Amino acid sequence: MVRQRVVLIADLIGTAVFAIEGATAAIHAGLDLLGVLVLSFTVALGGGVIRDLLIGAAPPNALRDWRYPTLAFVAGLATFLLHAQIEAVPLMFMVTLDAAGLALFAVAGAEKAIEFNISSISAILMGAVTGCGGGVIRDVFRARIPMVLNTDIYASAALLGAAVVVAGRRLGFAPSVAAMAGFLACFAVRILAFLLGWHLPRVSGAL
Amino acid sequence: MVRQRVVLIADLIGTAVFAIEGATAAIHAGLDLLGVLVLSFTVALGGGVIRDLLIGAAPPNALRDWRYPTLAFVAGLATFLLHAQIEAVPLMFMVTLDAAGLALFAVAGAEKAIEFNISSISAILMGAVTGCGGGVIRDVFRARIPMVLNTDIYASAALLGAAVVVAGRRLGFAPSVAAMAGFLACFAVRILAFLLGWHLPRVSGAL
Amino acid sequence: MVRQRVVLIADLIGTAVFAIEGATAAIHAGLDLLGVLVLSFTVALGGGVIRDLLIGAAPPNALRDWRYPTLAFVAGLATFLLHAQIEAVPLMFMVTLDAAGLALFAVAGAEKAIEFNISSISAILMGAVTGCGGGVIRDVFRARIPMVLNTDIYASAALLGAAVVVAGRRLGFAPSVAAMAGFLACFAVRILAFLLGWHLPRVSGAL
Secondary structure (H helix, E strand, O other): OOHHHHHHHHHHHHHHHHHHHHHHHHHHHHOOOHHHHHHHHHHHHHHHHHHHHOOOOOOOOHOOOOHHHHHHHHHHHHHHHHHHHHHHHHHHHHHHHHHHHHHHHOOOHHHHHHHOOOOOOHHHHHHHHHHHHHHHHHHHHOOOOOHHHHHOOHHHHHEEEEEHHHHHHOOOOOHHHHHHHHHHHHHHHHHHHHHHOOOOOOOOOOO | HHHHHHHHHHHHHHHHHHHHHHHHHHHHOOOOOHHHHHHHHHHHHHHHHHHHHHOOOOHHHHHHHHHHHHHHHHHHHHHHHHHHHHHHOOOHHHHHHHHHHHHHHHHHHHHHHHHHOOOOHHHHHHHHHHHHHHHHHHHHHOOOOOOOOOOOOHHHHHHHHHHHHHHHHOOOOOOOHHHHHHHHHHHHHHHHHHHOOOOOOOOOOOO | OHHHHHHHHHHHHHHHOOOHHHHHHHOOOOHHHHHHHHHHHHHHHHHHHHHHHHHOOOHHHHHHHHHHHHHHHHHHHHHHHHHHHHHOOOHHHHHHHHHHHHHHHHHHHHHHOOOOOOHHHHHHHHHHHHHHHHHHHHHHHHOOOOOHHOOOOEEEEEEEHHHHHHHHHOOOHHHHHHHHHHHEEHHHHHHHHHHOOOOOOOOOOOO
């Protein structure tokens, strides 16, 4: 009961953080108020919606539970109105919140996927889709190559966190232990990658 | 029975109008005949397909009922063959037909969503997705920022129409009354926005 | 039993070929290792995933059966490591393998769609979606107009192959005969189109 409430609150905070980021991206792309709200919704809830469609859980949770879209729109509207103030928030603070949101979504995505009829490798993928799917739609809507495909350690951190959850469950650890370990793995790697400038390898000179 | 037939005929007209617009966009983007047919299908039926996937009504109606894809392809082929004549149609005539199609799809989308297990706010969103989703895919396929995100009052009109339908139903009005009111609200706002150059606000100087 | 094994092996070969092509496209777009693996998965399995979502077969087969994503990732990783060698493979060899993969996916897609509650015209569309859907996502992720919409006879060959399968079934031929005829129709048209430079018509001077 207490755990459920903690999970719900964490989920709502993650949703709000991602919605603010989506709204900020929309404002930077010169979109109007509707575009800002659409990207708030998309970045905050798009990953979970894709995951739910893929695992066969339609209608997605974000459409069934009115609190999620409402929160995303309120956060987007607040960002629209208070844009100057939000731009003034220190970058490291936003990166930390974003890493926490990513870790949370990756863990929650893998956990939900485990309950459905899919393979372990797919449950790990669903963790990453939950964490990164919204950002991919954001970039497609801005007609850009999705950032997770060529910058930084981001989706990789989500994959790691989801893999820790799936492995922990398989090895018989309690769900809450597996979840906590997955969260910490994703969060730590993401923050370290940001601070230390880690990147994945690429084939050089192939353009 | 009569009402059902009216709805079906209206639905088919809306499908044909949107298919012609999709085909025209494809021709302008220099696509070949296959690209023209794909965009005819996508613009006409893509919104409804996304809605059906999201509310858990797979396979979507557009794939179950052969009349919809057939009509979209026939309209697309006709546009391909008669492109010069269709370009000569007065803009205001096309805008009026498009506004009617948008209003119709928004109302129909909200109505169908209400029947499924989703929240009121999501039913309103589904109305807008039905009306605008096809155009979003069209723009993604042309590698452009979706027009509805930064131009004009378009998706907003669809949201308004869908909101009127949902509110009307909640307040106990007969479904046909709620549908008619929603249609008129969306249609009127869209036409007025076009004629009077209404736009949504945006954050200035944020680029 | 023997036929099932043949189909499975053919399916896995098609998956590997498409994954190698996806990885190569990602390397050419300058993506990092994660981007290479994502495009390997997407190009190899994206079409089948979209088809399964559309026909109401969620979770898609590619997420249920661990062999498909594993194979796609292994093929992608091998392409990343052996990129220089793969670039040295003669073009005609890759085109032939790709045409075989396309034909196989188009036939398999139409066959699976027939089993679900959709119209014949939609079953044909599902064949093309299975064959070409992965490539469309690849191009959207690279922020380009999907190649199948304006180059060459490619999706058209898939549509033809799928149409042969659907028509063959309708006319009472044995499933294996219909499948073989559909495969040959798609493969032959694709190879001939490549060798002879066939293109679909487009409206000239419409830009």
